[in-house]
Each structure stands twice: as structure tokens, then as C-alpha cells.
Amino acid sequence: MAIKHTEIKNGVRYEVRTAGASVRLYTNGVFHSQWNPNNPLIGSLWDLFLLPVFLLSPGTDCSELKSRLARALVLGVGGGAALNQLLALHPECIIDGVDLDRVHLRLAKRYFGLGRAGVNLVCQDAELWLKSAASEPYDYVLEDLFRESDSQPGEAVRCFECDAMWLEQLFSRLRDHGLLVINFESVAQLNAACRILRKACLAESAYAFTKNGYHNAIGVFCKMPIDHKVNEREILKWAAACGMISARYSQRIRDFSVRRIRL
Ligand SMILES: C[S@@+](CC[C@H](N)C(=O)[O-])C[C@H]1O[C@@H](n2cnc3c(N)ncnc32)[C@H](O)[C@@H]1O
DSSP: OOOEEEEEEEEEEEEEETTTTTEEEEEEEEEEEEEEETSOOOSTTHHHHGGGGGGSOOSHHHHHHHHHHSSEEEEEETOHHHHHHHHOOOTTTTEEEEEEEHHHHHHHHHHSSSSSEEEEEESSOOOHHHHOOOOOOOEEEEEOEEOOOSSSOOOOEEOOOOHHHHHHHTTEEEEEEEEEEEESSSSHHHHHHHHHHHHHHSEEEEHHHHHHHHOOEEEEESSSOOOOOOHHHHHHHHHHHHHHHGGHHHHHHHHHEEEEOOO
């Protein structure tokens, strides 16, 4: 692994490392992002941010899927792996990205290719942004807001508790048929959020995406019922039809699970 960039700002150490075509962002040792422009999916946890977009449109018609993925919001840009995955699938997607860390946004532009038209990066606290910024509703909202743990240096923990108010704010930015995708530290955290959703009647559909080797659980929510069949096979059929699965990483990409959660 080669170190491309090192910077210490306000006592925080930022590092961009490369391995082959892959670029990684580390902040105080916390591994925030990994992106490989040759292989948008590589069998890592980040895949689980993109694979749920299939839920927007059943079948393998990529142009139909793209038409339903016109605008996306990413809270927690980091180096921008999630934004790049969306753009690899749909280069015309308009994406707003919000991150508190100005250095992350600079590095995302310089090393992860995010200084491009159609990507609007905002340096602001996500909570403040949700309360104050005007926006049209989005088709896809990703909440991936993590910081370094106070008790375990080098470990990442969620920044915001997923309580009813936070979920309401996230849903308020979503189109009726849009998808809210949240990165939870564990299945237990995701289940707790689902109990809140049930009580508050904020969503009709919920899914858990998980992957071997990771504790995290990715929650995927929609205000409306999702009637079509959602399972690993259907999702992989779609991803293959859209050219998102390379032979090299195929086995690792396939190694994930989807579970419907009753609300
Ligand atoms: C795990 S990284 C995001 C990785 C990114 N989604 C990707 O795909 O590469 C978490 C990000 O959340 C940002 N963050 C933490 N707290 C925040 C807050 N309150 N408001 C906005 N961004 C925040 C951090 O600066 C960090 O860049």
C-alpha cells in the first residue's frame, strides 16, 4: 500500500493510501472510504450502499432504474465511495453530499474524482443542514455519519442516535417512492430503529442488508410498500445487467444477505 497524501490538521491525521487502483481514506486510523474506479463493487461493505437501489425499479431495465434515480443525497461523504458508486451506475445522477470535515471534502475532490459537474459538496454539520437547507426531494438518501470512538481510538461509531426525530428529518427529504439507506453499527441498532419506525408509522417497507465479516447492518426504508420480489438473486441479476459485477470480484460481491423486516 502506498501513501499518497498525509496531512495533520488540528491534531487530526489524514491519510490517503492506494493499493493498485484502489484509493482509501483514513482519518486518525479510522478507515472511512475505499474506491476502485475499475470495479465499483468489490465485495466490501460499501457495496451494500449501492445494491439497494434495485428496489427502486424491479427487473433488469437499467434505463428505467436510472430514470428513478435522478437525485441523491449522501450525508457523510468521507472520500466519496458511495457517491462514486452511484455515478458509476448513473453518471447523470445529481448528488448533494454533506460532510462536516472540510479536509475530507478536499481529499474527495483531489483523490476520489469528486470535483465534477453534478456533484455538489457542502461542508456543514448534517443535522444543521437537514434543519436549514432547502432541497427538492431525493430518490435516494444515504446516512453514513460516523466519527472516531472516544473510548476505542481507531474505531468508528455512529454520530447520531436514530430516534424518531432524526428518522423524521431524514424521511422529510425523500420522495414517496425514494429509498432511505442507513448504515447501522449492528443488527441490534437497526432493529431498534425499526421499532421506532413501527410506532411512528414513518415507513411501509424495511430491509436489512448484511455481509459476512462485518458487524454493520444497512437499513433500507421506503415510505411506500415495495411489492416486487426482493432477494439476493434478483438484486444480483439487476447488478449484472447494469454491468456492475466484474468477474474478478463476483464471488465476494455475491456474499451478502437481504432480509425483509416487518413494520
Ligand atoms: C464513514 S465516513 C463516510 C464514508 C462515505 N459514505 C463513503 O462512501 O465513502 C463518515 C463521514 O461522516 C462525517 N461526519 C461525521 N459527523 C458528521 C456530522 N455531524 N455532519 C456531517 N458529517 C459528519 C465524517 O467527517 C466522515 O467523513
